[in-house]
Structure formats: structure tokens, C-alpha cells
Amino acid sequence: MTSTTAPVDASTTNRTVRLASRPTGEPSAENFRIADEPLPTPGDGEVLLRTIYLSLDPYMRGRMSDAESYAAPVPVDGVMEGGTVCEVVESRSEALEPGDIVLAYGGWQTYVVAPANQVRRLDPTRAPISTAVGVLGMPGFTAYAGLLEIGKPQAGETVVVAAASGPVGSAVGQIAMVKGARAVGIAGGPEKCAHVKDELGFDAVIDHRDPEFKAKLKEATPDGIDVYFENVGGKVFDAVLPRMNTYGRIPLCGLVSQYNLTRLPDGPNRVPSVMQRILTKSLTVRGFIQNEFVKAHYKQFQADMAQWIADGAVRYREDVVEGLDNAPEAFLGMLRGTNFGKLVIQVGADPTQSA
Amino acid sequence: MTSTTAPVDASTTNRTVRLASRPTGEPSAENFRIADEPLPTPGDGEVLLRTIYLSLDPYMRGRMSDAESYAAPVPVDGVMEGGTVCEVVESRSEALEPGDIVLAYGGWQTYVVAPANQVRRLDPTRAPISTAVGVLGMPGFTAYAGLLEIGKPQAGETVVVAAASGPVGSAVGQIAMVKGARAVGIAGGPEKCAHVKDELGFDAVIDHRDPEFKAKLKEATPDGIDVYFENVGGKVFDAVLPRMNTYGRIPLCGLVSQYNLTRLPDGPNRVPSVMQRILTKSLTVRGFIQNEFVKAHYKQFQADMAQWIADGAVRYREDVVEGLDNAPEAFLGMLRGTNFGKLVIQVGADPTQSA
Structure with missing residues (x-):
């Protein structure tokens, strides 16, 4: 991993983790590259999102390869893909406003611009927002x-x-x-x-x-x-x-x-x-x-799972790693089985967690 | 195959093809043995059946081995198993009478005794009776x-x-x-x-x-x-x-x-x-x-298939080999793909076929 340690202004800079090269066999830190760029600007109907949590999941190994699969690979030099829980920073859509917490597919970066209709607003009073990429996601x-x-x-x-x-x-x-x-x-x-x-x-x-x-x-x-x-x-x-x-x-x-x-x-x-x-x-x-099953079963899943969690029938464990820069190392560990519980990167402050 | 060529009285003798030994790899004629024995006698509720057609099917290769499978193997020296179309010769059940044509699981032999409630009467006017072990079976x-x-x-x-x-x-x-x-x-x-x-x-x-x-x-x-x-x-x-x-x-x-x-x-x-x-x-x-599907779907299958045959939508081809003694050779050929169509052994005369 090319570590970028120079201090940056987190409010004007988007930090990204990109696929530097395709791995052969077990991936290594060298397959990732950190790059900073100016904050993107939302267009009409879009929102600027700040990433709070980034989900790391085994399927991402598939996205690093160009072998045929059910989804297209991440292009070399592209931002690594992934599910994220984000806060709306700027909205050019009537559907969302700043401060809203949403589920997005924002990838390995501190900010992202997304169409408002492609993110889902979360109710932070219902469950810890990180569960939207875990047990409730x-x-x-x-x-x-x-x-x-x-x-x-x-x-x-x-x-x-x-x-x-x-x-x-x-x-x-x-x-x-x-x-x-x-x-x-x-x-x-x-x-x-x-x-x-x-x-x-x-x-x-x-x-x-x-x-x-x-x-x-x-x-x-x-x-x-x-x-x-x-x-x-x-x-x-x-x-x-x-x-x-x-x-x-x-x-x-x-x-x-x-x-x-x-x-x-x-x-x-x-x-x-x-x-x-x-x-x-x-x-x-x-x-x-x-x-495949989202359309027919997602709604019922959310109701059932929330109930089971409330009942204590389903428990979950999260493995939260701080800082986007640590995502590659954490991801490599997950492939080797060294994490313990749902691996989530805390990319930015979680405003729903009272200190 | 140990060929038994001595003439026997077909009305008092049951000729059987037995598993002489379990094959290793491709079976050969030596794995089969022909044996004659006196006709068995039906007990109460049973019928004596004369085999007209014997079905030969690839699954029988599995029955020759003692590897774990969904059905028990044929014991060494046991009569080879198989579906048959038979004529009732003697009946000790009110459900069937001599001359009835039935579907049975009679095995590789010229006669068999079976419980009347374990065979199914066929309607010979509906289709050639050999199809009961083929396209309609x-x-x-x-x-x-x-x-x-x-x-x-x-x-x-x-x-x-x-x-x-x-x-x-x-x-x-x-x-x-x-x-x-x-x-x-x-x-x-x-x-x-x-x-x-x-x-x-x-x-x-x-x-x-x-x-x-x-x-x-x-x-x-x-x-x-x-x-x-x-x-x-x-x-x-x-x-x-x-x-x-x-x-x-x-x-x-x-x-x-x-x-x-x-x-x-x-x-x-x-x-x-x-x-x-x-x-x-x-x-x-x-x-x-x-x-697995018999209970739920067999009846509808018979109706549908009979209709499709009548319409000409489904055609079938039978490969009829004369004589029980030729069953082993025909079976071995089927495993090698040398037969052409549904392989059936004509074991005895078919009374429904006008000469």
C-alpha cells in the first residue's frame, strides 16, 4: 500500500482507496493505492455523501479480478466498491436533506456523489446505523x-x-x-x-x-x-x-x-x-x-430480523476498524480469517453515537 | 456368461439371470449366470406372472455394485432386478385373473411370484404393452x-x-x-x-x-x-x-x-x-x-404423455432384443451405447400382438 501520510483537509478532500493492480492469488497491500482528490460536486437530483461506515465483504475479492463473474470487475485505478453508511452533506434532491443518514454503495472513499434515488434513508432510532451493512443489511x-x-x-x-x-x-x-x-x-x-x-x-x-x-x-x-x-x-x-x-x-x-x-x-x-x-x-x-431475492423478501427480512434482534434470538458481533487507510490491511486479514465478526471500517465520525 | 443351452420345459421351469459376481469397472458376461429352477407357487393374495418384456436400464449397473446408493444392491447370486410387463398365469387374489397384463418389478427371469397389490394392471388397448416400461413408464x-x-x-x-x-x-x-x-x-x-x-x-x-x-x-x-x-x-x-x-x-x-x-x-x-x-x-x-415424484405427478404424466403420443408430439423408438439369455449381452451393449432406442428384452410371447 502506498501510504499517503501528508495531512489533508478532510472537509475539502476526498480520500479514495483504488485498485492499483489485479492480484494473482492472495492479494497484498500493493494491489491497493490511496489517492486524494477534490470533493466531487453533486448535480441535479444528486447528493454529496460523507462515509461513516464502509462494509468489507469477501465478494470484493471477486471484484479485484477480471475473471467472468456475476458483476463487472473494478477497473484498475478505479475506486474499490463497497456498501457504505453515509451522512448527507449536501443535497440537490428534495428527497434528502443534510444530516440524513443513508445506505449507499459508495465504495472505499471518504465522500461520494450519488443519485438521491439510489440511496436508502435509514432510521437511526431503529438500530445502530452500522447494522445496515451487517445483520440488517x-x-x-x-x-x-x-x-x-x-x-x-x-x-x-x-x-x-x-x-x-x-x-x-x-x-x-x-x-x-x-x-x-x-x-x-x-x-x-x-x-x-x-x-x-x-x-x-x-x-x-x-x-x-x-x-x-x-x-x-x-x-x-x-x-x-x-x-x-x-x-x-x-x-x-x-x-x-x-x-x-x-x-x-x-x-x-x-x-x-x-x-x-x-x-x-x-x-x-x-x-x-x-x-x-x-x-x-x-x-x-x-x-x-x-x-435475486430482494424484491420478494427484503421487506419481510427487515421486519423479521429486527424482531429477532429485539427478542435476543439473533445476536451479532461487529469488528470495527478505524480509518479508511486501514481498509486494505483489514480486508486482507478477513480473507485469511483473522477478523472476528462483521468487518466494518469506521471511515468518519458517527453522529448517532453520543460520545 | 455361463450359457445354459439344454432344452427346458418353459411351462414348468423358471429361467433366471443372476448376479454371479460384482464387476470391477466395466461389467462383463462373466458377472452374470443363468440358472433354471422350478416354477414358484403363489401364496394367498399373490399371483404367478409370466414375463413378456423385461426393461434394461442404466441404473441396473448401480445395483450390481455394493457402493452406497439410493437402493440396496442385488445380492451376489440374486436374480437381477428390473421392471417387467407380465401376463398373469395363476391368481390367488380377487384383484387379478389369468390373462391380465400387468406391470411388475419382476426381474431378469421368465416367471415371478408377486403380491397382487404390488403390480399394476395395464390396458392393452391403450398402447403397446411394452411402452409401460418405456415412454409411458x-x-x-x-x-x-x-x-x-x-x-x-x-x-x-x-x-x-x-x-x-x-x-x-x-x-x-x-x-x-x-x-x-x-x-x-x-x-x-x-x-x-x-x-x-x-x-x-x-x-x-x-x-x-x-x-x-x-x-x-x-x-x-x-x-x-x-x-x-x-x-x-x-x-x-x-x-x-x-x-x-x-x-x-x-x-x-x-x-x-x-x-x-x-x-x-x-x-x-x-x-x-x-x-x-x-x-x-x-x-x-x-x-x-x-x-420422488410418483405420488404427485404420475397420473398427470400418463394422461399428458398418452395425449402427446396420440398427437404425434412425442415419438419413441424401442430396441427389442429376443430372449432372456441375451439380456446380459444387450445390457453390456447399452452401457457402451451400442443400443438405439429403449432397450427391452422380449422374454416371452406377447399375446396382445396379433401375428
Whole structure:
């Protein structure tokens, strides 16, 4: 990372984090570049937004590459994309006024200009505004839609989810329990495992670093697995698949363990055994991006999730890192699993937090 | 195959084809054994059935192995299993009388005793009785249920199916066309390809032996692929997957290209790229066995399929081999793709066929 340490006037300068180069394999700080530029000016119908929180999410690794995907890559030298919670600084729209707090897709920068009709006003009295990019936002909705619309857990069934201390996995397991299913989480390291079991109340948790991982997964799923919410891939998938019950469902929203692969792993080619298992167990594997479900289910999600949080049925943990300059390092750590909870960068002051 | 050529009295002897040994890799005639035994006697509520037609289907390869699957294997020395069309010879049930034609799961033998409530009486005036194990039976229903309940082709979409001259594939493509979709078939060799295109009327057909297979698949699917009905696996799957459109569906009912694998193919391990494709294209891969859909859809299937046959919308081709003794050879040929159409063994005289 090219660190820009010269003092700047934060009220007249927009600091941006840009994609300096496309990574090969694991990204590094060198793939990012910090650049300052004058504040942009809103046109008619637009607003100037100051970023308060920037969400960092695994899908951003995909945006750094130009491999074909469901969304276009960030261009080299472009500002890194991402969901943000912002304050309206200047408005040229009647829909918003200065001081309003909004959800935007503002990217890795301290300010952004956006059309007023492409941001959503938040009610800061309802929940901490950072949750709009967490449990009450995209990650929470990914868990909700994928689990309920694809996984369809029934009371008494067993739901397994990896990255169970993360924003998606933690919501998956807790929603599963709300629906009367057994939740089995997989996480990395004793601290995260303790959190999943003790704080989130999962029925069981397994450390994927445990040398006895496969045996412990078996022990934790004595009736097999009905729903595996897939967000990591790799060795966890290999261990889970043979334990799937007939008519099992695998909602697939991420493959974080393989995002940095530069070539396919060595053989043998295990595709035939995966397909054979899908066939003989009548499994459903369904890839999805949460956008697909927004129109039909987002409203209900917000009502349900707010209620579950109020009830204490769903708890969440945020990992807030201060300062936009630290975003690249925090993002790299997330890909390695070193963060703990929903990773959010605090880019600017949060006016809703009384000091 | 141990051939038993001594003449036997067909009215007092039951000839059976038994599993002599479990195959390793491709089965051979030595894995089967012919044995004669006295006719079995029906008990109360049972019927003695004379086999007219025996259906040979790829799933039987699975029954020869003791690898875990959705159904128990045939025991070594057990009679090979299979669907049959039979005539009632003796009845100890009020539900059936001698001369009735029934669908049974009688296996590879000339006679069988079955509980009367486990066979289904056929109406021989409705359709040739052999179709009860073909287009109007399990293979036709596999196509119907898998395509309509999982594949859900919409008008204007592109449906691709392999083994397109076979009983399942031919029905898949033709039902797809009934629903207004484009049907693209994959078959082996010019004769089968001509049949699929000219007799069945598929919109396009591609020979999987063509060295330009991948390029021709691309040419035949200019708008991508919305439904791939999977029954072969292997190289066809590898070629189809990159052409799947967003929200594409892959009903998976068979993997005939890999049934004889004795070990996984050499690397690299392509699972990560398959999963990545399922994720980025929001694909559905769904294994199924037709039984799952019988209760809800079989009745409607029979009505629809009979109508489509009457209309000429669905045509079918049978490959009838004479004589139970030839069943092993015919079965082995089917696994290699040398048969052409629905493979049926004519085990005994068909009283509904006027000479």
C-alpha cells in the first residue's frame, strides 16, 4: 500500500482507496493505492455523501479480478466498491436533506456523489446505523434468503454452516434455530468457536483446524445433515458432502477458501464423486446472489430480523476498524480469517453515537 | 456368461439371470449366470406372472455394485432386478385373473411370484404393452418429472439433453418442445443424430464424438443453455457447464459415463471450478430419482404423455432384443451405447400382438 501520510483537509478532500493492480492469488497491500482528490460536486437530483461506515465483504475479492463473474470487475485505478453508511452533506434532491443518514454503495472513499434515488434513508432510532451493512443489511439478508428460500430448514432438521462466527454464518445458524432446526457451526480457532457456542447458542460447533475435524463433524451430526449453507468450499465441503441426507439442500453463496486459487488443485478430479453424491442422495445445490431475492423478501427480512434482534434470538458481533487507510490491511486479514465478526471500517465520525 | 443351452420345459421351469459376481469397472458376461429352477407357487393374495418384456436400464449397473446408493444392491447370486410387463398365469387374489397384463418389478427371469397389490394392471388397448416400461413408464416419467418439476423450461429457453436418442433423452427434448423451448440433443454417431434431428424433430443435434464437439455445442446454443438435463456426466458436462445461463437448472438423473469408473480420474481437481460456476451463475443442480415424484405427478404424466403420443408430439423408438439369455449381452451393449432406442428384452410371447 502506498501510504499517503501528508495531512489533508478532510472537509475539502476526498480520500479514495483504488485498485492499483489485479492480484494473482492472495492479494497484498500493493494491489491497493490511496489517492486524494477534490470533493466531487453533486448535480441535479444528486447528493454529496460523507462515509461513516464502509462494509468489507469477501465478494470484493471477486471484484479485484477480471475473471467472468456475476458483476463487472473494478477497473484498475478505479475506486474499490463497497456498501457504505453515509451522512448527507449536501443535497440537490428534495428527497434528502443534510444530516440524513443513508445506505449507499459508495465504495472505499471518504465522500461520494450519488443519485438521491439510489440511496436508502435509514432510521437511526431503529438500530445502530452500522447494522445496515451487517445483520440488517446485505450479509443478514444473504443468510435469511439463502437459508429460508433455498435451504428451507424444517423443525428438527440439522443445519450446518461454515464461517459461523462471521456475519452470514452467525445469522444462518441463529435463524435456523428460530425455525426449530439444530444449528451446527464450523469456525476457525477456539475463540471463535466459543463465541458461536456460548454467545450465539449454536447446538454444536467444530473447529475446522482440528485434526479430528471429520470425526467431530460426524459426532456433531448424528442424524446427518439436511441443509449445508455453503460459503467457504474446499475441505469443509468435502467433509460435509458425505453426511448430507437424502433431499438435502446446499445454498451456495460464497467460496472464500478458493478465491485466491491461481490454478485448480492437484488431482484426482473429484467432480464425478460430487455428482454421484448429488444424484444418489437427491441433493439440491443452488448458487445464489442475494439480489435475486430482494424484491420478494427484503421487506419481510427487515421486519423479521429486527424482531429477532429485539427478542435476543439473533445476536451479532461487529469488528470495527478505524480509518479508511486501514481498509486494505483489514480486508486482507478477513480473507485469511483473522477478523472476528462483521468487518466494518469506521471511515468518519458517527453522529448517532453520543460520545 | 455361463450359457445354459439344454432344452427346458418353459411351462414348468423358471429361467433366471443372476448376479454371479460384482464387476470391477466395466461389467462383463462373466458377472452374470443363468440358472433354471422350478416354477414358484403363489401364496394367498399373490399371483404367478409370466414375463413378456423385461426393461434394461442404466441404473441396473448401480445395483450390481455394493457402493452406497439410493437402493440396496442385488445380492451376489440374486436374480437381477428390473421392471417387467407380465401376463398373469395363476391368481390367488380377487384383484387379478389369468390373462391380465400387468406391470411388475419382476426381474431378469421368465416367471415371478408377486403380491397382487404390488403390480399394476395395464390396458392393452391403450398402447403397446411394452411402452409401460418405456415412454409411458419409468423412463418417460423420469424425463417428464425431471424436466417439468426441476428443469421448468420456459417458452423460448434452450434445453440441452445428452443420450438424446435414448428413452429418457428423447422424451426430454420432445416435452421441452411441447413447452415451447428449443431442444438441443447430444448423441453418439451419425445414425442416432439423424434420428434425433429428423425423426424426433429436435431443433439441433450434436455428435459427442465430433472432434469439434465444444465448438458445435456453442454454435447450437447461441443464447446459452437454460436447462441441461444431465444423464451422462463427464466430458459432456464439462462442455455444457460454461454455457449455462444465469438461473440455469440442471436436473441430474444419471451419470452413465462414470458408472464403470474404478477410481477418480486424474487431476486437476475440477470441483472448485464447478462450484464457482454454480455460484456465479446462480445455477441449480438437483439430483433425483423418479420415485420422488410418483405420488404427485404420475397420473398427470400418463394422461399428458398418452395425449402427446396420440398427437404425434412425442415419438419413441424401442430396441427389442429376443430372449432372456441375451439380456446380459444387450445390457453390456447399452452401457457402451451400442443400443438405439429403449432397450427391452422380449422374454416371452406377447399375446396382445396379433401375428
